[in-house]
Amino acid sequence: MSEAVVETRNLSKVYRDFWGRQKVRALKALDLEVRRGEIFGLLGPNGSGKTTTMKLLLGLLFPTGGEALVFGKPATDVRKNERIGYLPEESYLYRFLNAEETLDFYGRLFDMPAATRRERTKQLIDMVGLSNAKRRPLREYSKGMTRRIGLAQALINDPELIMLDEPTSGLDPIGTREIKDLILKLREQGKTVLLSSHLLADVQDVCDRIAILHHGELKELGRVDSLLTIGDETVVRAAGLSDAAKREIQAVIERHHGSLVSMGNPTTTLEELFLKIVHDSTARPGRRITGSGPGESN
Amino acid sequence: MVIDTELLPFFIWLPLALGSWLKVTGILCAVAILFSYLVAAVRNGPVRGAQLVGAGLRGGIADLVFLSPRRTFALARLAIQESLHRRVLVAFALFAVILLFATWYLDEATDNPARLYLSFVLTTTTYLVLLMALFLSVFSLPNDIANRTLYTISTKPVRPSELVLGRMLGFALVGTVLLTVMGAVSYVFVLRGLSHRHEILPQKVTSAGDSQAAGPTSGRTELAQNHHHDFQLDADGRGRTDVAQGHWHSVQVVRDGDRVTYEVGPPQGALTARVPIYGKLSFKDRTGTPTQKGYNVGNEWTYRSFIEGGTLSAAIWHFSGLQAEMFPNGLPIEMTIRVFRTHKGDISKGILGRLVLRNPETGLSAPTPFVAKEYSTDLQMIPLELTDDQGKKVKLFGDLVTPAGQLDIQMQCLELEQYFGMAQPDLYLRARDASFTTNFIKGYVGIWLQMLLVVGAGVMLSTFLNGAVAMLATFAMMLAGSFVTTIRQLAFGELPGGGPVEAAVRIFTQRNLTTKLEPSVTTQAINLFDEGFRGALKTLLAVLPDFTSLSDTDYVVHGFDIPGDMLLTHVVTTLAYLVPIFVAAFLFFRTREVAR
Numbered sequence A: 001m002s003e004a005v006v007e008t009r010n011l012s013k014v015y016r017d018f019w020g021r022q023k024v025r026a027l028k029a030l031d032l033e034v035r036r037g038e039i040f041g042l043l044g045p046n047g048s049g050k051t052t053t054m055k056l057l058l059g060l061l062f063p064t065g066g067e068a069l070v071f072g073k074p075a076t077d078v079r080k081n082e083r084i085g086y087l088p089e090e091s092y093l094y095r096f097l098n099a100e101e102t103l104d105f106y107g108r109l110f111d112m113p114a115a116t117r118r119e120r121t122k123q124l125i126d127m128v129g130l131s132n133a134k135r136r137p138l139r140e141y142s143k144g145m146t147r148r149i150g151l152a153q154a155l156i157n158d159p160e161l162i163m164l165d166e167p168t169s170g171l172d173p174i175g176t177r178e179i180k181d182l183i184l185k186l187r188e189q190g191k192t193v194l195l196s197s198h199l200l201a202d203v204q205d206v207c208d209r210i211a212i213l214h215h216g217e218l219k220e221l222g223r224v225d226s227l228l229t230i231g232d233e234t235v236v237r238a239a240g241l242s243d244a245a246k247r248e249i250q251a252v253i254e255r256h257h258g259s260l261v262s263m264g265n266p267t268t269t270l271e272e273l274f275l276k277i278v279h280d281s282t283a284r285p286g287r288r289i290t291g292s293g294p295g296e297s298n
Numbered sequence B: 001m002v003i004d005t006e007l008l009p010f011f012i013w014l015p016l017a018l019g020s021w022l023k024v025t026g027i028l029c030a031v032a033i034l035f036s037y038l039v040a041a042v043r044n045g046p047v048r049g050a051q052l053v054g055a056g057l058r059g060g061i062a063d064l065v066f067l068s069p070r071r072t073f074a075l076a077r078l079a080i081q082e083s084l085h086r087r088v089l090v091a092f093a094l095f096a097v098i099l100l101f102a103t104w105y106l107d108e109a110t111d112n113p114a115r116l117y118l119s120f121v122l123t124t125t126t127y128l129v130l131l132m133a134l135f136l137s138v139f140s141l142p143n144d145i146a147n148r149t150l151y152t153i154s155t156k157p158v159r160p161s162e163l164v165l166g167r168m169l170g171f172a173l174v175g176t177v178l179l180t181v182m183g184a185v186s187y188v189f190v191l192r193g194l195s196h197r198h199e200i201l202p203q204k205v206t207s208a209g210d211s212q213a214a215g216p217t218s219g220r221t222e223l224a225q226n227h228h229h230d231f232q233l234d235a236d237g238r239g240r241t242d243v244a245q246g247h248w249h250s251v252q253v254v255r256d257g258d259r260v261t262y263e264v265g266p267p268q269g270a271l272t273a274r275v276p277i278y279g280k281l282s283f284k285d286r287t288g289t290p291t292q293k294g295y296n297v298g299n300e301w302t303y304r305s306f307i308e309g310g311t312l313s314a315a316i317w318h319f320s321g322l323q324a325e326m327f328p329n330g331l332p333i334e335m336t337i338r339v340f341r342t343h344k345g346d347i348s349k350g351i352l353g354r355l356v357l358r359n360p361e362t363g364l365s366a367p368t369p370f371v372a373k374e375y376s377t378d379l380q381m382i383p384l385e386l387t388d389d390q391g392k393k394v395k396l397f398g399d400l401v402t403p404a405g406q407l408d409i410q411m412q413c414l415e416l417e418q419y420f421g422m423a424q425p426d427l428y429l430r431a432r433d434a435s436f437t438t439n440f441i442k443g444y445v446g447i448w449l450q451m452l453l454v455v456g457a458g459v460m461l462s463t464f465l466n467g468a469v470a471m472l473a474t475f476a477m478m479l480a481g482s483f484v485t486t487i488r489q490l491a492f493g494e495l496p497g498g499g500p501v502e503a504a505v506r507i508f509t510q511r512n513l514t515t516k517l518e519p520s521v522t523t524q525a526i527n528l529f530d531e532g533f534r535g536a537l538k539t540l541l542a543v544l545p546d547f548t549s550l551s552d553t554d555y556v557v558h559g560f561d562i563p564g565d566m567l568l569t570h571v572v573t574t575l576a577y578l579v580p581i582f583v584a585a586f587l588f589f590r591t592r593e594v595a596r
Helices: A052-056 A078-083 A099-110 A115-128 A143-156 A173-188 A198-205 A243-247 A270-283 B011-046 B046-065 B069-085 B089-105 B113-147 B149-154 B161-193 B396-400 B436-462 B468-482 B483-491 B501-507 B520-545 B553-559 B564-590
Strands: A004-016 A022-035 A037-043 A065-070 A085-086 A159-163 A192-197 A208-214 A217-223 A235-239 A259-264 B204-209 B217-220 B230-232 B238-241 B250-256 B259-264 B274-278 B280-284 B305-308 B314-319 B333-334 B340-342 B351-359 B365-371 B378-382 B385-387 B394-395 B407-413 B419-423 B427-433
Touching: A004 A052, A004 A192, A022 A052, A022 A065, A022 A192, A022 A208, A037 A052, A037 A173, A037 A198, A052 A065, A052 A159, A052 A192, A065 B483, A078 B230, A078 B483, A085 A143, A085 B161, A099 A115, A099 A143, A099 B069, A115 A143, A143 A159, A143 A173, A159 B011, A192 A198, A198 A270, A208 A270, A217 A270, A270 B011, A270 B436, B011 B046, B011 B250, B011 B564, B046 B564, B069 B161, B089 B113, B089 B161, B113 B149, B113 B161, B113 B436, B113 B468, B113 B553, B149 B161, B161 B501, B161 B564, B230 B250, B230 B259, B280 B305, B305 B314, B314 B427, B351 B378, B365 B378, B365 B385, B394 B396, B407 B419, B436 B468, B436 B553, B436 B564, B468 B483, B483 B520, B501 B520
Parallel strands: A037 A192, A037 A208, A085 A159, A159 A192
Antiparallel strands: A004 A022, A004 A065, A208 A217, A235 A259, B204 B217, B217 B230, B230 B238, B238 B250, B250 B259, B274 B427, B280 B314, B305 B419, B314 B407, B333 B378, B333 B427, B340 B419, B351 B365, B351 B407, B385 B394
């Protein structure tokens, strides 16, 4: 089993007001593990604790209880950032800089020498397709372009772990497809990707494993393929059948010389699973992991 | 110019200042560590609390030690770009506009236009630059937190120390450039504003001799900038005017055949940087007995003491370290004397006085009479050869100044029932003049130091306060820092009327400031509370920068050279504040959550 890149133990976060009174328990005793080379999705409705988890892992927030470890170090240690790339929910960049200046600036923050910065900047701008707009200040960018430059800055240091907060929000279908392809390409390069999203189709397409959060609690955790498998049903996929044959299909496929393409368990869509979990969780609050734990897959 | 605190030489001041700096920062560190431990112990238990504080300290020190210059400068550059984006140049445009219209309102007829012009440009620059520094520094971090641009930066390997230092450096650099440009523009503005020539019409020149060609000639120039000068020419046709509005001109006769014209040079002596040598002042009362203070003529302000005319009462300045090479042309004594008349006398005439130069070892003395000029500075040039009390010739250096370079200058008022008032800096030897340009730059260094302090404090306070509150807090620091003297008097109970409760009691019971409160339990309670208040003020004084004292623009305005020791003292003082401000800023920022 490959090493854990991200690990949380009993991680909790309570938001307090100025007087220290508890406002919200945003995260309750979260145990997670993200291993090297996988694409891990954090799923949940708005306010479920996805972004809080990510901010805790980035050290932008301090945990109220438990531990958040990244590369085995506490998340508040800045040195871990050398190996991390982060794309915030909205690309929070300086709007008076242009694309080149932006990447150069973030490159400097990684203490990269000038030659490396120039090379990386050019490479990334080409990769995200902003070559024609690289001299325009970011305030003139469309949402999709801002997202692309945001992604480019997250990759400036060639990170081992990439955290993407809602990576496809605000993108058109083509843009979404490109981002998903890029995420898969990153996995091919051996990178670990942790993404949060409420766009279920995206998660279903790219993630190896997912965690579903609701009201700050972990509700489901496991491999996407096994989570979406329905064990007590069978599906048969067939082709080249006449209408008459279809009527009797369950009993007589073989007898009518139809060709059997596949036979196995049917899968539900992630959307259905998600809605079911949210519904269950609202009906019966409390911590619950119905799926397999972190050690089950791989 | 009023100088009410004595300047210590830098290397005597430094160990004293360093000692108190170490004491205050040490106490602050101890308090900070203790406080963090208490909070951590309450939240996590005593042992875990200690571990957390220990880890925090180690991390904090690592953050300070492993600062990356490249990251710091990248952040400084960003701060500069942000300043430009936030239209920092508006401050300069405003300055330019103010200067363009200033000449309409600056009164040319004033006694000393140089003083007016200099105080105008220096004040304007100070306010504009400090305001700009305030606005830039306090809104930057809170804006980045509100816009969440800080998320993207904080998730890079940027240490909190770099983030804070980068910002401070960036804004300081913007302020420096702005101040330099404003300084250069001001310099040209002052020079051009004061520049003028006078015409001399030949018919207004009278000659003492038979013809204009020979003998001394005198006359009066035409009006320019609301004043004119009287002048005298020697036999060669060269001379100079008298001093009016703080300056004089050279005058020269130009002959072209039979035509005689007069060429008047540019104004001189308006922009000076006098290097004074001060003596120690002591007094004698009317019977001739030495005292520390002179008479009080009823002024509330006790800065100046008075001597009584027609008696043995005298003010004596004790000078030391005088050498003949410093004064090749005689001893230039400059003095500004207050005159207090108990009766009008002849109002058109000045009050008579005399200066007695006295050898403190042999007692040999030589008097020089003078007429006190009220409300202006008078220059008495004492020649190298004088006549003593007995009418014998004495040498200034050799007879009057001791071999160790000591000399007493005694001032007496000669008219009965009239008084002269003086403070120690009111009489000095004008040893030489330093370069005005250098002094002007030194004046700007003082403003620069204030600007650095505002930037540092602004960034520091904005690490844990939102922009508007941080601005108010920084402004409050500047304001309180401008009243350090009053706060000190309050803290040490030197102001009549007592502390806040005692003062309130006096107001409501309509008692005057000086009657004692009758001893009672209530009075004790009042004193206890006021003592607590004074304690709080003393604590505040230990950390509050004496903001106004950092800038020495008064020296430039009044034409005195800013002593190098003083400038150095202020530079080191500012640094002494900036270091803990930076550390505090970084610690505040390190212990806060960037996200919400």
